[in-house]
Amino acid sequence: MIADSVHAIWCREFQRDDIAFDDDFFALGGQSLIMVKIQGAFIEELGVEVTMDELFRSPTVASISAYIESLDAVAP
Amino acid sequence: MILQGKRVALPPVPVVHRRFEEHVAATPDAVAVHRAGRQLTYAELDAAANRFAHHLAALGHGRGAKVGVCLDYSADLLVAILGTLKAGAAYVPLDPAYPSARLRLLLGQIPGLALIVASPDTAALVESATVPVVDLAELADELAELPATRPDVPVTGDDVCYAVFTSGSTGTPKLTAVRHEGWFNLMEWLRLEYGLHSGSHHLVVSAFGFDLSQRALMTPLFCGATQYLMASRNFDAMLAHRMLKQHEIRVVHCASSTLYLLVDWETARGGDALARLDYLLFGGEPLKPERVLDWARRPGTTCTLLHQYGVAECTDVATSYDLADYRPGDHEVAPVGRPAHNTDIHLLDERSRGVAPGEQGEICISGAGVGAGYLGATGPENEKFTTVVVDGAPRRLYRTGDRGYVTEAGELVVLGRIDAQVKVRGMRIDPTDIERALGRLAGIREAAVVVTHTGAGEAELTAFLVPEGDDAPADDELRARLLETLPRNMVPARFVTVPRIPLSPHGKVDRAALAATAQPAGQADDRNDRDDGEDSDDRRQRARHLVPGVPAR
Numbered sequence: 001m002i003a004d005s006v007h008a009i010w011c012r013e014f015q016r017d018d019i020a021f022d023d024d025f026f027a028l029g030g031q032s033l034i035m036v037k038i039q040g041a042f043i044e045e046l047g048v049e050v051t052m053d054e055l056f057r058s059p060t061v062a063s064i065s066a067y068i069e070s071l072d073a074v075a076p
Numbered sequence: 077m078i079l080q081g082k083r084v085a086l087p088p089v090p091v092v093h094r095r096f097e098e099h100v101a102a103t104p105d106a107v108a109v110h111r112a113g114r115q116l117t118y119a120e121l122d123a124a125a126n127r128f129a130h131h132l133a134a135l136g137h138g139r140g141a142k143v144g145v146c147l148d149y150s151a152d153l154l155v156a157i158l159g160t161l162k163a164g165a166a167y168v169p170l171d172p173a174y175p176s177a178r179l180r181l182l183l184g185q186i187p188g189l190a191l192i193v194a195s196p197d198t199a200a201l202v203e204s205a206t207v208p209v210v211d212l213a214e215l216a217d218e219l220a221e222l223p224a225t226r227p228d229v230p231v232t233g234d235d236v237c238y239a240v241f242t243s244g245s246t247g248t249p250k251l252t253a254v255r256h257e258g259w260f261n262l263m264e265w266l267r268l269e270y271g272l273h274s275g276s277h278h279l280v281v282s283a284f285g286f287d288l289s290q291r292a293l294m295t296p297l298f299c300g301a302t303q304y305l306m307a308s309r310n311f312d313a314m315l316a317h318r319m320l321k322q323h324e325i326r327v328v329h330c331a332s333s334t335l336y337l338l339v340d341w342e343t344a345r346g347g348d349a350l351a352r353l354d355y356l357l358f359g360g361e362p363l364k365p366e367r368v369l370d371w372a373r374r375p376g377t378t379c380t381l382l383h384q385y386g387v388a389e390c391t392d393v394a395t396s397y398d399l400a401d402y403r404p405g406d407h408e409v410a411p412v413g414r415p416a417h418n419t420d421i422h423l424l425d426e427r428s429r430g431v432a433p434g435e436q437g438e439i440c441i442s443g444a445g446v447g448a449g450y451l452g453a454t455g456p457e458n459e460k461f462t463t464v465v466v467d468g469a470p471r472r473l474y475r476t477g478d479r480g481y482v483t484e485a486g487e488l489v490v491l492g493r494i495d496a497q498v499k500v501r502g503m504r505i506d507p508t509d510i511e512r513a514l515g516r517l518a519g520i521r522e523a524a525v526v527v528t529h530t531g532a533g534e535a536e537l538t539a540f541l542v543p544e545g546d547d548a549p550a551d552d553e554l555r556a557r558l559l560e561t562l563p564r565n566m567v568p569a570r571f572v573t574v575p576r577i578p579l580s581p582h583g584k585v586d587r588a589a590l591a592a593t594a595q596p597a598g599q600a601d602d603r604n605d606r607d608d609g610e611d612s613d614d615r616r617q618r619a620r621h622l623v624p625g626v627p628a629r
Binding site: 014015024029031032033034038039040043049051052053 | 273308309310311312313314315337339340344345575576580
């Protein structure tokens with residue numbers, strides 16, 4: 001499941017393992033430097049390019065996973 | 077000690093949009109702005125800006141008026157800016173990446189605010205405004221009825237062209253006004269000194285609220301080149317690199333911390349679009365040369381890296397330094413170089429006397445770039461704009477509050493803030509000096525040092541550290557290594573490991589947030605007591621949760 005992979009990336013970049021799927025990125029203390037790392041990890045590990053605007057619009061593991069799944073659904 | 081910039085004559089009426097209009101006349105079909113596949117030529121952008129200027133003039137908004145611009149990067153944003161200038165008014169960037177509550181606070185501090193240009197995507201952010209909010213797309217029919225020719229509005233070099241908010245160390249934003257002459261001088265200096273021309277296409281990567289973004293937006297139009305804009309509200313290294321690969325972009329202006337992200341991206345993922353630019357201009361915060369030097373010294377990196385210094389109060393850039401000249405062994409801090417044209421740097425002591433060459437003093441700026449001051453300021457901040465007598469003639473001068481010195485080679489070096497200096501056990505200390513020393517130690521990725529107080533009310537230094545690996549070196553080891561380079565009073569009493577250093581919305585270290593995470597005074601006595609039942613992991617964990625983040629820019 002994509003959400004599990006996304007969750008693993010978030011936990012690694014935040015250096016903590018107690019992140020819930022609906023925790024807000026900013027409430028967790030996130031800032032743009034971490035978002036850039038997550039963005040890069042999505043490219044390397046999931047093979048998807050997600051813009052920063054989209055990452056800010058979907059600031060939870062659940063919502064960004066749903067967005068990535070919607071990309072897969074339209075991919076050929 | 078005065079560091080003098082070259083004197084270069086400006087035209088009798090140094091007005092920024094006049095230079096743009098010269099390019100309109102010379103190359104009307106050249107592309108002025110490109111965004112997401114859409115382009116406007118110089119002639120098209122000029123016509124649209126003229127119509128908006130007529131619209132403003134018809135409403136009676138001219139010299140002295142302020143037009144708020146709350147738009148994402150777009151052709152309309154340039155239409156709004158140029159139209160405002162042509163009407164003789166000044167624009168105020170209202171960054172759509174700010175939360176609406178922040179914008180509400182800023183809106184209340186703009187004297188003479190006439191109206192705000194917004195779009196359907198940004199209008200909700202400024203709905204608290206008490207002035208009209210207009211959408212250029214919605215106005216299209218009305219604007220089409222207005223002349224596409226230039227309005228006959230006299231504008232002088234002394235008129236204000238834009239005003240930006242500077243955060244200020246107190247956290248209260250102040251609106252600082254820039255004059256046409258200063259802005260013209262800045263871009264004319266960049267054009268002449270670095271040979272920018274009609275092929276010097278730009279990409280804007282910085283947030284609209286930044287003063288450097290005003291320069292990044294206008295410089296290509298000042299040089300007859302093309303402005304590339306990203307369809308992105310937030311800084312996006314991925315999109316930036318995509319744009320750099322796809323287009324003939326030659327110049328990028330950014331904050332130093334943004335440069336690190338662009339360099340990291342290219343280093344991690346390959347490519348050379350950044351390395352092959354003509355110029356990267358960066359500054360706005362102390363440079364961490366180690367973040368860029370490996371990349372900069374690769375054979376494929378042909379880009380000239382300009383490390384710059386300046387303040388919004390004096391039109392953004394005052395000095396510039398080619399980082400290729402930097403030898404880390406020579407100076408602990410990378411210099412910021414020599415002054416812009418028609419700009420002087422004064423190093424003064426506490427009594428406004430010049431310091432001797434090589435000695436530290438407060439960095440003060442005089443010359444064409446000195447701005448019109450803070451708008452609507454009621455506090456003492458306008459006292460930072462002052463007058464000194466040089467060779468019998470009075471010169472308007474701005475005291476930056478920054479501390480620096482001039483090297484033997486005649487390059488300015490910025491060391492830190494004067495008001496960041498703190499007294500610890502009678503010794504004046506600037507925490508940034510300690511941060512630099514910590515940053516050089518193996519095992520430390522980043523460090524921020526703040527003043528905290530013991531239970532007895534005594535000031536002491538607390539260092540917040542981001543380790544390279546999982547753990548920072550032990551406290552005792554850190555102290556021992558710091559003592560090799562720092563006086564005893566400058567070695568922090570406490571070390572706290574944090575996952576990251578919190579940044580202010582403008583990307584600077586948020587010392588206030590860090591100080592707030594330090595233990596309250598009453599509990600501070602445990603600093604030498606490791607038997608308080610709390611192991612280092614607990615400490616670390618707590619610091620992690622306590623260090624607040626801020627919404628990214």
